[in-house]
Amino acid sequence: MPAQVPIPGQPVRGSKSGKPIMALFDLLGRSWALGVLWQLSEGGLTFRALQDRCEMVSPTVLNRRLKELSASGLVARGEDGYALTEAGQELYALLRPFGPWAQSWAAMLNGMDRD
Amino acid sequence: MPAQVPIPGQPVRGSKSGKPIMALFDLLGRSWALGVLWQLSEGGLTFRALQDRCEMVSPTVLNRRLKELSASGLVARGEDGYALTEAGQELYALLRPFGPWAQSWAAMLNGMDRD
DNA sequence: TATATTTGCTACCCAAAGCGTAGCGAATCT
DNA sequence: AGATTCGCTACGCTTTGGGTAGCAAATATA
Numbered sequence: 001m002p003a004q005v006p007i008p009g010q011p012v013r014g015s016k017s018g019k020p021i022m023a024l025f026d027l028l029g030r031s032w033a034l035g036v037l038w039q040l041s042e043g044g045l046t047f048r049a050l051q052d053r054c055e056m057v058s059p060t061v062l063n064r065r066l067k068e069l070s071a072s073g074l075v076a077r078g079e080d081g082y083a084l085t086e087a088g089q090e091l092y093a094l095l096r097p098f099g100p101w102a103q104s105w106a107a108m109l110n111g112m113d114r115d
Numbered sequence: 116m117p118a119q120v121p122i123p124g125q126p127v128r129g130s131k132s133g134k135p136i137m138a139l140f141d142l143l144g145r146s147w148a149l150g151v152l153w154q155l156s157e158g159g160l161t162f163r164a165l166q167d168r169c170e171m172v173s174p175t176v177l178n179r180r181l182k183e184l185s186a187s188g189l190v191a192r193g194e195d196g197y198a199l200t201e202a203g204q205e206l207y208a209l210l211r212p213f214g215p216w217a218q219s220w221a222a223m224l225n226g227m228d229r230d
Numbered sequence: 231t232a233t234a235t236t237t238g239c240t241a242c243c244c245a246a247a248g249c250g251t252a253g254c255g256a257a258t259c260t
Numbered sequence: 261a262g263a264t265t266c267g268c269t270a271c272g273c274t275t276t277g278g279g280t281a282g283c284a285a286a287t288a289t290a
Contacts, residue, residue, distance in 0.1 A: 009225065048265075058250060101209060178238080
């Protein structure tokens, strides 16, 4: 049985109720899911290109994530490889502020326990 | 060797460069990390209460996530159990819009391939 | 004070997910 | 034709996650 894709409305890892937010967290809480969305934000990438951008992802996992993200309507394969769908772009828009926030978070962490 | 906590600036799962966003994605891309932040948004919860809210989390994993999130300065233990730190609340603020978005995403998915 | 309950875990062990490497068939370049 | 690139899949190993049991400390109860 192949890996299950979390679909809102159906029980998923971590939620019998299948609440959409839990299905989403299940989907995004898998290795490289967030990273893939992030890398695809600037435009379509081929499988290999994506693999290169994500330095340490194995083709096995990348392929699994791409299938899941496709089944969830966030990513689709087009002319220029894999790209975000409209929904994927919406989600990325929500994700984008994480970039700058991560910067200040890093600064804070360095300040509090470095040296 | 205990589980490694992704710290920005140091190589993490998925990034030799240790880019903050990658460290963050590594941290959040683990089972229940997002769910825990979500559940703690409304106030502090004891370990057991948190465990109940997250219906299907084992104490093993919950404890691991809490340690990681604590080490990352997003969660801390206080009077009333575990609670979001200031940084955790900032991150939650970025996360909150995912709730409504997940709703419309669910609606879209049901519309496109159900029946 | 003794007992019972709750809390915050840890140990243990099995299952699932992830990783690394190799490589294959199809398409594209030379 | 030969070489390279592309999108994967197979395989075996390591890491992570999950389920259950249970323990020591704190708190409630008698």
